Every structure is written in C-alpha cells, then in structure tokens.
Amino acid sequence: MIDFLNAFVALSNFVLIPAISYGAQLALGALGVTLIYGILRFSNFAHGDTMAFGAMCTILVTWLFQSWGISFGPLPTALLAMPFGILATMGLVLFTDRYVYKFYREQKAKPVILVIVSLGVMFILNGLVRFIIGPNDQRFSDGERFIISVREFKALTGLKEGLAFKTTQGITIVTAVIVVIALFWFLNRTRTGKSMRAYSDNEDLALLSGINPERVVMVTWLIVAALATIAGTLYGLDKSFKPFIFLQLLLPVFAAAIVGGLGSPLGAIAGGFTIAFSEVMITYAWKKVATYVVPEAWAPDTLVQLLSTDYKFAVSFVILIIVLLFRPTGLFAGKSV
Amino acid sequence: MSDSVRNTIYFAGVALLIIITGFVQSWNTALFILNFGLISAIMALGVNLQWGFAGLFNVGIMGFVALGGLATVLVSMPATPGAWQAGGAPVIGALMLGAATVVAAVILMTKMKAGKLRSFSVFGVLVVGFFVYRGLFDPAVGLIEDIDPAATGYLGGLGLPILFAWPAGGLLAAAVAWLIGKTALGLRSDYLAIATLGISEIIIAVMKNEDWLGRGVKNVVGLPRPAPYEVDLQSNTAFIERANGLGLDAVTASTLWVKLIYAGLFTVVLVILFVMAQRALHSPWGRMMRAIRDNEFAAEAMGKNVTARHLQIFVLGSAVCGIAGAMMTTLDGQLTPGTYQPLRFTFLIWVMVIVGGSGSNLGSVLGGFLIWWLWVMVEPMGSVLMNFVTYGMTDGYWLKDHLLESVAHMRLLTMGLVLLLVLRFSPRGLIPEK
Amino acid sequence: MSEPFLIGDSMTGGYGNGPDILHDCTIAVNKGEIAVIVGPNGAGKSTGMKAVFGMLSLNKGSVRLDGEDITALSPQDRVVKGMGFVPQTSNIFTSMTVEENLEMGAFIRRDNYKDTMTQIYDLFPILKEKRYQAAGELSGGQRQQVAVARALMTQPKVLMLDEPTAGVSPIVMDELFDRIIEVARTGIPILMVEQNARQALEIADKGYVLVQGANAFTGTGKELLVDPEVRKSFLGG
Numbered sequence A: 001m002i003d004f005l006n007a008f009v010a011l012s013n014f015v016l017i018p019a020i021s022y023g024a025q026l027a028l029g030a031l032g033v034t035l036i037y038g039i040l041r042f043s044n045f046a047h048g049d050t051m052a053f054g055a056m057c058t059i060l061v062t063w064l065f066q067s068w069g070i071s072f073g074p075l076p077t078a079l080l081a082m083p084f085g086i087l088a089t090m091g092l093v094l095f096t097d098r099y100v101y102k103f104y105r106e107q108k109a110k111p112v113i114l115v116i117v118s119l120g121v122m123f124i125l126n127g128l129v130r131f132i133i134g135p136n137d138q139r140f141s142d143g144e145r146f147i148i149s150v151r152e153f154k155a156l157t158g159l160k161e162g163l164a165f166k167t168t169q170g171i172t173i174v175t176a177v178i179v180v181i182a183l184f185w186f187l188n189r190t191r192t193g194k195s196m197r198a199y200s201d202n203e204d205l206a207l208l209s210g211i212n213p214e215r216v217v218m219v220t221w222l223i224v225a226a227l228a229t230i231a232g233t234l235y236g237l238d239k240s241f242k243p244f245i246f247l248q249l250l251l252p253v254f255a256a257a258i259v260g261g262l263g264s265p266l267g268a269i270a271g272g273f274t275i276a277f278s279e280v281m282i283t284y285a286w287k288k289v290a291t292y293v294v295p296e297a298w299a300p301d302t303l304v305q306l307l308s309t310d311y312k313f314a315v316s317f318v319i320l321i322i323v324l325l326f327r328p329t330g331l332f333a334g335k336s337v
Numbered sequence B: 001m002s003d004s005v006r007n008t009i010y011f012a013g014v015a016l017l018i019i020i021t022g023f024v025q026s027w028n029t030a031l032f033i034l035n036f037g038l039i040s041a042i043m044a045l046g047v048n049l050q051w052g053f054a055g056l057f058n059v060g061i062m063g064f065v066a067l068g069g070l071a072t073v074l075v076s077m078p079a080t081p082g083a084w085q086a087g088g089a090p091v092i093g094a095l096m097l098g099a100a101t102v103v104a105a106v107i108l109m110t111k112m113k114a115g116k117l118r119s120f121s122v123f124g125v126l127v128v129g130f131f132v133y134r135g136l137f138d139p140a141v142g143l144i145e146d147i148d149p150a151a152t153g154y155l156g157g158l159g160l161p162i163l164f165a166w167p168a169g170g171l172l173a174a175a176v177a178w179l180i181g182k183t184a185l186g187l188r189s190d191y192l193a194i195a196t197l198g199i200s201e202i203i204i205a206v207m208k209n210e211d212w213l214g215r216g217v218k219n220v221v222g223l224p225r226p227a228p229y230e231v232d233l234q235s236n237t238a239f240i241e242r243a244n245g246l247g248l249d250a251v252t253a254s255t256l257w258v259k260l261i262y263a264g265l266f267t268v269v270l271v272i273l274f275v276m277a278q279r280a281l282h283s284p285w286g287r288m289m290r291a292i293r294d295n296e297f298a299a300e301a302m303g304k305n306v307t308a309r310h311l312q313i314f315v316l317g318s319a320v321c322g323i324a325g326a327m328m329t330t331l332d333g334q335l336t337p338g339t340y341q342p343l344r345f346t347f348l349i350w351v352m353v354i355v356g357g358s359g360s361n362l363g364s365v366l367g368g369f370l371i372w373w374l375w376v377m378v379e380p381m382g383s384v385l386m387n388f389v390t391y392g393m394t395d396g397y398w399l400k401d402h403l404l405e406s407v408a409h410m411r412l413l414t415m416g417l418v419l420l421l422v423l424r425f426s427p428r429g430l431i432p433e434k
Numbered sequence C: 001m002s003e004p005f006l007i008g009d010s011m012t013g014g015y016g017n018g019p020d021i022l023h024d025c026t027i028a029v030n031k032g033e034i035a036v037i038v039g040p041n042g043a044g045k046s047t048g049m050k051a052v053f054g055m056l057s058l059n060k061g062s063v064r065l066d067g068e069d070i071t072a073l074s075p076q077d078r079v080v081k082g083m084g085f086v087p088q089t090s091n092i093f094t095s096m097t098v099e100e101n102l103e104m105g106a107f108i109r110r111d112n113y114k115d116t117m118t119q120i121y122d123l124f125p126i127l128k129e130k131r132y133q134a135a136g137e138l139s140g141g142q143r144q145q146v147a148v149a150r151a152l153m154t155q156p157k158v159l160m161l162d163e164p165t166a167g168v169s170p171i172v173m174d175e176l177f178d179r180i181i182e183v184a185r186t187g188i189p190i191l192m193v194e195q196n197a198r199q200a201l202e203i204a205d206k207g208y209v210l211v212q213g214a215n216a217f218t219g220t221g222k223e224l225l226v227d228p229e230v231r232k233s234f235l236g237g
Helices: A002-040 A048-069 A078-106 A111-133 A150-157 A165-189 A191-201 A205-206 A213-240 A246-261 A265-283 A287-293 A309-326 B001-023 B027-054 B061-076 B085-109 B117-145 B162-183 B188-211 B230-234 B237-245 B250-282 B282-296 B296-301 B308-330 B343-356 B361-389 B398-423 C045-053 C075-082 C098-105 C114-123 C125-129 C140-152 C169-184 C199-202 C221-226 C228-235
Strands: A146-148 C005-016 C020-029 C035-040 C057-065 C083-086 C158-162 C190-193 C206-211 C216-217
Touching: A002 A048, A002 A150, A002 A165, A002 A191, A002 A213, A002 A246, A002 A265, A002 A287, A048 A078, A048 A111, A048 A213, A048 A246, A078 A111, A078 A213, A078 B398, A111 B188, A111 B343, A111 B398, A146 A165, A165 A191, A191 A205, A191 A213, A191 A265, A191 C098, A205 A213, A205 C075, A213 A246, A213 B061, A246 A265, A246 A309, A246 B308, A265 B027, A265 B296, A287 A309, A287 B085, A309 B162, A309 B188, A309 B250, A309 C020, B001 B027, B027 B061, B027 B250, B027 B282, B027 B308, B027 B343, B027 B361, B027 C125, B061 B188, B061 B308, B061 B343, B085 B117, B117 C075, B117 C169, B162 B188, B230 B250, B237 B250, B250 B282, B250 B308, B250 B361, B282 B361, B296 C140, B343 B361, B343 B398, B361 B398, B361 C140, B361 C158, B398 C169, C005 C045, C020 C035, C020 C057, C020 C190, C020 C206, C035 C199, C045 C057, C045 C158, C045 C190, C045 C206, C075 C083, C083 C140, C098 C114, C114 C125, C114 C140, C114 C169, C125 C140, C140 C158, C140 C169, C169 C190, C169 C199, C199 C221, C206 C221, C206 C228, C216 C221, C221 C228
Parallel strands: C020 C216, C035 C190, C035 C206, C083 C158, C158 C190
Antiparallel strands: C005 C020, C005 C057, C206 C216
16 A cells, blocks of 8 residues: 555656646747637747847746845746746737738748748747847746655655655646636637627638727737747746746747647647657656565666657657647647647 | 849859858868868758748758768678678568558558447557567667677678669658658648657667667767778879878878768769759749749649648758768768757758858758858957957956867857848848749 | 619629629618529629629719718728628638627617617527527528628618528528518518528519619519519429
8 A cells, every 4th residue: 555655656756747737838938829810820930039138038037036135935936037028029029910920921932931930930949049049058047946845745655755846836826726727717708809709710700790900919929929928938837947948948839739639729729738748757767666566576677768868858859749630629629720 | 134144143142152261261161061062052952842842840850960971881881790690680680570560550540430339449559569669679679789799789781782772862862751741741831840850859869779780879880981991092002192292191182082082072973963953943843842832722723632732842842961971970980879969950951041142052052151151251250359349358267268268159140140130131141032 | 753762773793803794783672671682693783782782892873871962981981881791601700609790780889789689689589599509500590590690780871781592492591581581570671692592582562673784674573573584584384
C-alpha cells in the first residue's frame, strides 16, 4: 500500500503536476493561435515572439517595481506587472495589424501570403526583444518559491517520495482557469463575443447582419495580446525567460491548436493538455514508478524511458502529423484543412 | 529598359558590393561572402522550385540542408574500425524492423475495417514492434558508441572522395523528401509549413542525438577536402614564389587561393543547376507545373494528377537543398549539427527568394547573393551606425554599452524589415517571374 | 398606378466589370403581396434579386424602397433601411445555436427584441423546440426555417428569399411554403426567386418570368399558370 502511495506521489511530482502546468501554458498559447486562425484566417507564425514580447514587457515592469520596493507578498511581483505588459502588447499587435496585416486583408490576399508576412513580423519581433532585453536567461520571479516543498511534504506524510508544488505552477493553473472561464463567458454570453463567433463561422452572413469586421478584428487582437502575454509570463516564471525559447515553443503551441481543432477554443485547451501530457509521459523515465508498482522480481533495470528528453519536441510533432493524416479537423472539428 | 539590361545591372550591383567589401574590409571576407552567397543561391534555387513552380510553402529547408551535411560524413569519412562488426548489422536490422512495423501498421489501417479490432491490432503491432526494435537497437548502438568515443564512437562512412558527397546529399534529401511528401503534401499551405518545420526539427534532433550515426553534438571534424590545405600550400616553395610575385604573403595567399578554388567548384555546380532549372521552367513540364499552381481545380478537372506533380517538385527542390547542404559542410570542413538553426537558414532563404523574385530562377540567384551579403554586412554596418549614434555618450554609460552590444541583433530586425517592405511595395521581387 | 413598395426598375448590369447579365429587367412587390421570380436555369433570377439587394452594380436603372431611391446603398445599408435577405446557401451560422442565430439576425437592433423573437417562434414552432441546438445539426428544411427566421429578426419592411426550397424534399417544400404564407400574412411583402415554378406561382400574387436576364412574362400567379406560352416554355405544357 505504501508502495502505491509512493508511486502515486512520484508520478504526481514528475509527471502530473509538470504536465498540468505545461499544458495550461500551451493551452493559453494555443488559444491565441486558434482565435487568430478562426477570425483572421491565417496561421500567425509571429505568435511565439508575441509571447516573448509580452513577457519581456512584464519583466521590465517587474524589475521597475522591484527596484521601487513594491512586492506582492508570497506571490511573484510579475503578477502586478502583467497588466502593464498586456497593455504594451495590445499596442504592439494593433500597430502591426494597422500597418502590416490590414493591407493584405483588404486585398483579400491568399492565407499563405499572410503567413509569410507573419514570418517577417516574427523576425522583427525576435530582433526587437533581443535588442531590448538581450538574448540571455532572465530571472524575474520572486516571492515564495514553493507552496509545498519536497522536504515539507516528506515531513508531513512520512513517505519516501517527496512532492514539490512550486508557487509558479500553482499560479499557472489558477490563472489559466480564470482566463479560460473569462474567455468562454465572453465568447458565449456577450454580444461582441457572439459576433466574433458569427464572423468566424460565416463571414459573409456576419457582414450582412451588420457586424462590423474591423471591430471584430480589433477585439480579437486585444484578446490575443492578453493571452500571449499571460502565457509568456507564466512560462517565463515557471521555467525561464530566454528569447529564443519562444521560437521553439511555436511548434508545440501550433501542434496543440491543430490537434484540438484550429478555430475551436475548447480544442485549443484540449490540445494543449494532450500535447503536454504526451511530451512529459513519453520522455519520462518510468523506472522509479514501475519499481514501486510491480513485484520485486520484475523490477526494471533500464530507465524505461520511451524516448529521450532530447526528442521532446518531436513528440508534439508526431502527434500533430498523426492527427493531420487521420483527422485533419482535429479533436473538436474546427475549420478543416 | 529591357529585362536583360536591368538584370545585368542588378548582378553588377551585387558584384560591386562584394568587391567594395573586399577593399573596405578584407578580401578574405569578400570571398567568404561570395562562397556562402553561391551556396545560398543554390538553396534559394531549390526553394524557388517548390514555391515558384508549385506554390509549396516549405519551411523545413534546414532539415534537407542538414541531411546534405550528413551525407558528406557518410560518404567521405573513413569507416571506423570495428564499429561495423560491433553493431552495424543489428542497427540496420533494427531500423528495418522499425520501418516494417510502421508499414505493417499502415497496411492494417488501410485494409481493415474501422473498429475496435483494427485499433487493437494497429496498437498491438506498434507496441510490440517498438519494444523489439529498442531491444535490438539500444545494445547495438551502445557497442558502436563505445568504440573510442573521444575520436570516433560512430559508424563512419564509405571513405570516398568528398565530391561524391554532393550528389549523395541530393539523393539522401530527395529520399527523405519523398517520404515526407507522400504523407504531408495533401495539406493546406500553412499546415504544410508547420509540418515541414516540425520535420526539419526532428531531422536535426536525430542528428544531434544519434551519436552512432554522425557523432551527434560531438561533431565530425576534419572532413576531407576537394581543395588543398592552407598549411600545405604555405610550405610549398613554388606556391610561395608565385604569391610573393603577386605581392602577397604566403599565408594570405593560401587562404585566398583555397577560397577561390571552392568558389570555382561552387560556381560550376550553380551554373549546372541553374541551366537545368531554366530549361525545366520553359519546358512543357514547367508550363504545366505553373498552370497547376495558378489554378489547381482547373488542372485537376483536366485530369492532371496534382499530388504526384507536387511530389515531384518537392523532391527536386529538396534535393537541390541537399546538394547545397553537402557543399556547405564541405566548405566548413566539419559537421556541427548544433549550428543548424531555423532562423539562419530557412527563413533567410525565404527572404532571398522573395526579394529576388519568387517564381524566377535568376531572381533567386540574385536574391541569394544580395541577401547573404546584407546578412553579413549588417553587423559591421550596424556597428558603424551605433558608434555614430552613441558618439556623444560617455563610455560606460549603460545605454551606450547596451546599444553597442545589441548590434548583433540588428540582423534579424533588418531581415524582417526587408521582407515586409518587399512584400508590401514590390511583392514580385527584383526580377519578377515572366 | 401607385408605386410598388419595392421596385427594381429597368435594371441593366452585371458582376464587377463583366458583361451585363440583366437587360432592362423590372421586378416589384407591393405591400402584403408575395411576388415570385421564375425562369429557366441561367435566366438571371438570382442575379435579379441580388441586384435589388445591391450585390452588383447597375449600369442602368434604379431600385426604390417605399419611395426612396436606394440604388447607391450597400447591402448592409439596405438591411438597415428594412430589407431582409436570405441567401440560397451558407445562410445560417452552423456552429451557433438556433437562438444565437436569431440574436445575430437582430444584431443591428439596439432595442429589446424579445417580443420579435416570441413572434418568430410562434411562426416557426419547430425552431422553438430546438432553440438551444446547434443550427448545423438541423435537417435541411429546418435550417432553411432558421435562415428565414434570422432575416425576420430585424422586422424588415420587405423579405427577399433566394430559392428557399433548393435541395429539400417535396414534403418539406410544402411546409416551407406554408411558413412563407404565414409570414406574408403578417403584412410583410415577400419577393422570392424559385426553381419550383409551378408550386411557387400557385402561392404568388405576382409572377415574373425571366429569360436571359430580361422580363419575358409578367402577371399574377394564376394568370401565368394558365398562360399557354408560359406553360409550353417551361411548365411542361
């Protein structure tokens, strides 16, 4: 019995909690991608660097607050700074829409052109972020590190395995839940939100109904800016902030959005967790948990790791390919390929 | 002015830029730019084949370039003694088993009726196949990598002259492209982009991790060369005399001479590929490809097998990139998987294609040279700019230091800006498609 | 003769800069009437209606609603002026519920439209039953009802339907026509393009037979049904 408990604790510590936290971050990123795809109808390759930009602004304001001695108690000061980061990012995306994307929208350019344009925006944002904050790792988290640390847990339960629940992981989960609830309330219960869904569903009919396309576009970008900033900041708090990491995140984020069904917010969330859990579970060394669960004689010698951690990004990609081949509309039947 | 005059002016302009660099910076830099420009031009040619002929948006160029680099190792490095005996057969066996498992799963998927039985069988086949594969694979790999890991620790290659690696790179890239194309080409353009991006990531990840194949991040150095070694030249009396006769010291002369040899080889390859691409463009086949690109529905209605044509182009374009990758690794003299970065390669090549003129072979070549020159020169030019901007500031002032340090990042900004400006104001590029 | 409530008068034009499809075509409907546009395939029936709605540019002719010249207005502006238009295809928000479709129909209204919604549910009882279901899940005939109901939410002064019974079975078609008659009874004039000429003319107060973009025959529904020329051309004798 104790063995099962230990196994469960180890599982939670190394698989469940990290996967849930990572899944929430991916879900927030994927929500942004899916909204842009559903309403603006192109895959925004610049989304990863938008997340970087948002996180960067939050970090700068956090440092400012920290230098002024403002803190948030046990919670990271970054949470206080985040609204300002969101505002700055909103300004950025509205600017790029007005001066870059709007031109091609009015020309009814093919989606692939918009994708190439978003590549250009990606380059610029990437350079801008590195220019402003430098390419190195930045630390900006403060406050209590753990909600419960390994040592405290072991003392509390007397188990051999310890469980660490970092504050940042807890915040990620709570924030993600709040954001998702707010977003769904907005999309399903407000007039503006419904008009956005209508526009995404059937553009011509929406125009006929008197829905103002420019307004829909603007609200979309504002929401996306908020989502990107929150996702980027949470990821940076939890793992680390390095400008180049957000380019790497682009692949899992897109994989999550596509697996869930591009254009479907619910799908983005499901996809985010699917990708996160797959990545963590397939690259986890199950030896420890297996040793607790199976009888002595069968205890494994090897790490029992399906794929080495170097292939983490490959996992999300393989899942993506499988989904694209066998169910291209994704889990929740978003817009088809 | 007529097209030929305009094109000549463009190329002359780029040549002038490179020559000026030679004077202002150094001739070594200029030749370096020239050589990489030649390679970039070939890559741009490959990408243009896919984009200009067929409208395929391939963001995974880096993967094929890397495969070309791998081919140089596989072709030209000597076989590691004892490695094949230790684990060669099991590794090949395991890989074939893995492939067979996938094929079996695919056959089951397509032949059986949908339902629980099918899902179980496919799952079962995959799981069993996976574990058997690992059972064979892991110990064999361990044995191979144990052989003198500091110097080798991998299978090695065929020990053939390195020039054979260039077409071999093309073939390897073509084979992988065929596999990828078979699965991914039915997808819409932006999905294809994401799919190809992911594939290139996987290829690089494999190269970085499978040490038994290419030493992974331990890198393979000392690749054989088609040109003489500088040190050999420097101790060759005949060469020294010639160099002194031209007013150069032996060291500089040797580096310049080696670069010139490479430039010559690369130019030959570029010209061959360019001529082939031009002939293809103006052939009935080329016209058909562009007709398909412009109106896929109509083409399909006329009975053209669009997917097969797209596959052809995808394979050809990737093969060209593979050749360029092999050339690049030859120039470097080493295979360093860690240096393959998506930004530098894939997106830069795209900027080249678009600025040069998408759909036009000559445009891609021009774009290759021009953008590569710009990419290299942004940093020194940015340095000059920043020095100017910070002129009035005192040393040690944080802003000054920061600005001076960030010159390196101006490259990305500049490239993005160039891409956006061209797409907005001159979307057909410098040399538009006919 | 008093001016009809809605009239597309001597319309000549086509799509964009293309050739003229309509040649001096006149279509009109009076208050409380059902006017039907019929004709062979490619006759320009839908084009004629789209011209009245402002979806193509007219080289000659005008469109007047309730005495006001609206030729220069965009389709969205004409909706504001009181035109309701139900396209032939892609006429509902498939991913949204029936009720949400109605809400979107009333989007331009700033007042409380609860009463309108109640009236519409009375007209289309099946929709009330399925109000919380996704519109895309309904059957073909029910989806058409959603489409018409959606257009009615603005309390339009005139309702235009582009081939409302396209692709539905005969029983469903009868049901749809019944609904349309109910709507007309509330006083809204209806202008309708229809492929099923016979059944459409049976409920029509006014009929326009278009051939190659021009008026061929005009009269009441009953007149056209018995007219030997009309019968010969395409009612099957």
